[in-house]
Amino acid sequence: MFKHDFIRVVAKKTGKTIAVSEAMIDAVLDSILEILKGGEEVSLQHFGKFFLQDTSQRVVKSPMVDEPIIVPACKRMRFKFFDSAIAKE
Numbered sequence: 001m002f003k004h005d006f007i008r009v010v011a012k013k014t015g016k017t018i019a020v021s022e023a024m025i026d027a028v029l030d031s032i033l034e035i036l037k038g039g040e041e042v043s044l045q046h047f048g049k050f051f052l053q054d055t056s057q058r059v060v061k062s063p064m065v066d067e068p069i070i071v072p073a074c075k076r077m078r079f080k081f082f083d084s085a086i087a088k089e
Helices: 003-014 018-037 083-087
Strands: 042-044 048-055 058-061 068-071 074-081
Touching: 003 018, 018 042, 018 048
Parallel strands: none
Antiparallel strands: 042 048, 048 074, 058 068
């Protein structure tokens, strides 16, 4: 499902217009990113949590030139479902 499909589903469920639904979804996603950039986790009860995970520097092999490349350490956004979210039907 793409973002525009998701916006249509939210609009249908909430009875709002597509424009309003898109603005709400954009606000939620922007807020999650701002909170993560601030160093905090975002936990949505009965659903899951967004968090940043540190990755270490590593060496990989370039398939084009067959030489090692150093991938620097960084932070990656991760999401983990809560068991209760997956088990619900």
